Amino acid sequence: MKQPKKPFLVILAMMMVLTFTGCTSGNGNNANQESKEDKDKVVTEQKQPSDKPTVVRFSGMSAETFNQHTSESAETSILLEYINGNLLDLIYDETSDNIKFVSNHATDLPATTDNKVWTFKLKEGLKWTDGTPITARDYEYSYQMLLDPKLTNRNAFVLFDNIPIVSANKYFKGEAKWEEVGIKAKDDLTLEIALETEMPEIDVYSVFAQGGSTSPIHKQLYEAGMKPDHSETTYGTTLEQVPSSGTYRLSEWVRDQYRVFEKNQDTPMSAVYTPDRIESRVVSESSTRMQLWEKGEIENVSISGEQFDKYGEDPRVVYTEAESVWGFYVNTESKKNPILGNNDLRKALYYGIDRDKITKGIFKTFKSAPYYISTICMVGDYSDGQRYRETEAAKANIPPGTGYEPEKAKEYFEKAYQANGNKKITIELTYFDSQETMKRTAEVAEELYENLFGKDKLDIKLRAMPPSAAYDAYRDGNFELGIGAITQNAFNPWSSMKAWRTDFPNRSHRFSSAEFDELQKRTTTGDLLLKPEERLDALVKMEKMLLDYVPQIPLFQNNNAVLFQDRMDLKGKGKYFPVIKFAPLQVNILE
């Protein structure tokens, strides 16, 4: 009976052993040899002079489309900058160690006499990579398509929200003819933009700088991809439908995995951007990215608070500066929980949170922010680099340090507690479920508040929600406290203040002040627009109003730590600038 069983088992065992040893030994040896060979190759490559093509490798997320009119994600906007030229460009300037607007397709920065009509002169002989010429008429066509009422492109807003071009919004809504819109190609090389109100040059420059939604589109391809009813175009959705008017062209694209950009020689900006080839991998897992970085397969990686213990000492660490301030919105008009309308309670929450526990304790690199306007925001001329937060008036606005004053907070809280009829105050705090940082912030805030004010007097309940649903709930007033942030325009903090206006359509807060609204209008479209000093005063005043009312309890700026490879010798030396960030394409590649 046992006889027949054995051979079967023996064979099985042998097979398994064979397969396993086969796998490990065979594979192992091959791989080892190969990796050795690779290393040898690297060594020999290093010795060669650097006239061979230089490659930079980045990791990122998926690109949903290369149609700059409908693109949405931050990742796509980076990739679009590679392949698209524009009238102007924003680069790091070594001589002034600052950012600088330069002309790209235009011959010079635009000319204006009244800050309303701006004229761009185009260079001659501009071409798509396939040889089709680019003229001012292509620009006009591009903007017409961007604003097309049937296509309803997401990014159309830049032409009527960032700068108010005459009749642009009306055309977008189908209420005006194209002839009425203030975008005209006077001839093949002249493009004229007419605005409804005066605008400072920085706003006009930034709309037309860097490849993106205001870059030209390739007319033939755009038309060819059009559906019969002209409501959609497949432009930018396949490799063949992605042309290049910029410094790089898309040469390989595997959706959600891999894309390669090759440099176009002889474009206006090809001397500024140094790498000859950009390879970009989609890597969504942060630990995978870390491993790739350690192996030298990607140029940079951002490190989280937990990893900071390990990499904090590394000399290669550089820091970003966030363009937003995160905090808890307060629903001061809550029907379910009317005590939130009590200003003392909000002040108690403002002074009662030890922001450093969150920013330095958990995230290590974040910046405690007892204010509403991010440190990156600039006032005055961008070339001076004057930061709003560094002005004396702005400093006087906020309490010293991180705004944590427990005694003051307790006093305020006692007042609020009495106003609540000496009953326990219960507050529900909404956080974003898919983001670890938001979850931790909520957990720490719960603990800090309850410990400071007493668990018998205050109860914070946490509620998880997906971000988009949470913002909807804030807008509709279905929340009590909710985490969130407003992205700010580094060059124009005044315009970002529109989010605090009563008539802001997606407002997450319940702050409403006629005085504030008036002031904000005056600084962005009214009489204060071109008066730098009064404009700054107004900004300080607006922030003061917010700080008095506390429509949101400001917490932190999520400044991250980033590690760059040794071979990336950034021209900006790791200094962080708005919009261009570390300028990773302006780099000497050390081999």
Next chain:
Amino acid sequence: MKLETDNNREQNPFEFVQREKQLADEKFEGKAIGFFKDAMLRFRKNNASFVAAFFIGLIILMAIIAPLLSSFSYREQHIEWALLPPRVPGIEKIGIWDGTKVMDIKKTSLDEKYKGSIVKVMEEYDMDYRGRKIPMVKAKVDMYELKGAKDTYFWMGTDALGRDQWTRLWKGTRISLLIGFMAVTINVLIGVTYGSISGYYGGTVDMVMQRIIEILSGVPPLVLVILFVMYLGAGILPFILAMIVTGWIGMSRMIRAQFYKYKGQEYVLASRTMGAKDRLLIFRHILPNAIGPIITQATFAVPGAIFIESFLSYLGLGLGAPEPSIGVLLAEGQKVLLEHPHLTLFPAIVISILMLSFNLFGNGLRDAFDPTLRGQE
């Protein structure tokens, strides 16, 4: 019949031996052994399963009492003590779990930031950074000393918020087990009933019921969880509900297959010919055949449910903070697997032991309940 025998008595050359005595079976010497008792007997003989049952019991016990053993509560934060490695009194003497960590640090900060907390300098080296040489050391650092938690012991270390991982793990085990047991119990009840009806009656009933299943299984669980979380708020209930909506389908399919296998068999036909009612056939004759697979599948489903929970946590659809669960802990740990393996290690060990125990336990139960094995061994 009786009449006939009476008539033939005279001709019969044979005689009954026990004409005067009453004829009866002999009484059983021992006690009668019932189905479950028999199963119990055989289950005890299976050592592996017995050990597994012990471990399950132990983990359940730990989930109940372990949080009480620690002086920290599951949500108490000590942010300055975040991410401490485990340290256990006694074991620390032999060099593992002694709260130390090997780190690369700049030599210059050796005397400043790390003063007093260096246990051993293991290696000195220079790091080349753009022509500059930066002296670095690889050193074993006492993290407890470094972070000012000198005389405290966190048996499993602390998480990113400085919460006691020991308490959180057992609290999490409790929640995960609760989710698992609740979901499985409900799923078994629904699945068995549904599968029996569908499999036994067959025909149009089966056709309609199977189509309903197909429609339900077309709904992605992710959408369900998002919707339940939206309307009920994050917590245990939306999880269990989302698992129930489609979770019973596997069980019902298996039961249905069992019914198809047995309902045409001779003994069922025989019973039906004798006039047995549907209910009797289902519950007495066919379903007991499936008791093994039901129990096996149910025991496997408990850790399975914990798995689904951890998968959803990985996708960011975890329980509402600050409640922990094994899945939440694993998902948090996986993100820092390279830097802080202890955050993954302990939850992974618990879930492994749970899986292994439930698996062996299920196998043991299955053998014990298997009617064909009755009386063997």
Next chain:
Amino acid sequence: MLRYISQRLIAMAITLFLIISLLFFLVHSMPGSIVNDPMLPIDIKERIEAKYHLDKPLVVQYVYFLGDFLTFNFGDSIKVQPKVPVFDIIKDKLPITIQLNILALLFTLPIGVICGIMAALKKNTATDHGLNMMVVLFISVPSFVIAALLQYIVAFKWELVPILLSAEQALTWTKFKSMILPILALSFGEIAIVTRYLRAELCETLNSDYMLLARTKGLSQMQATLRHAIRNSFIPLANIFIPMIFSILSGAIVIENIFSVPGLGSLSINAINALDHPLTIAVMFFYSLIALISILVVDLSYGIIDPRIRMGGKK
């Protein structure tokens, strides 16, 4: 038989329609808007929602949807890959998904079956327990931990294989090498499931009378098992086969994330999270179609594996 099949096919079409309708209402009841940047001007949001009829009542949207659906027009993705027809997106992702899954199945089934047979034959011995332990250890840790560990140890520490999936399209040796880890990570759980079920089923079959008969008539244990027992044990195995394909498809989400595989798994999650309803519905339609076909095939195969079973037969 033919009548039964045609009945099933008609039922299948109706089921699909109902699934899609149910799904339509479910996904559309999810909160949030496809235009989710709060800083965007309201004009843009309103116009975009109007373009996709998202501003209309749900019933009206459903009528639009039905009109398209009945002409097999599933539309274009609106958010994940805007303007790309949904089936082109799925078609794009199929090759790599199929490559991975087939390789994983090729790896899973033989090992699972062999382990299952061995465990059943050697029930309650050291072999059985050893196999059991091994199998359970494979599945006892969630795939995101196993996959991350595999990646860290095999790819990062030992440098045996690349960390990420190779970007090549064709199935070359380098690509295969980069696929080893995802395949392993995908297979572990499935091997365990197959082993477990086969062991459970075989144990029961091995004790049945016909096995006794087979042994008495002189067949060896091996022969009896391979020729008689396994056939019967494959019935429940067929049953777990469908969920298995599915769990591979959906379990792949984690593995796709970790190894950066541009596969189908993460597509459904992305579509759901981005509220890209046409894409969500198309992906789910595709999954359901595969599921329904495989259920039908399994149901039909009952009759082939065990002729005593009559599908659709009454009590």
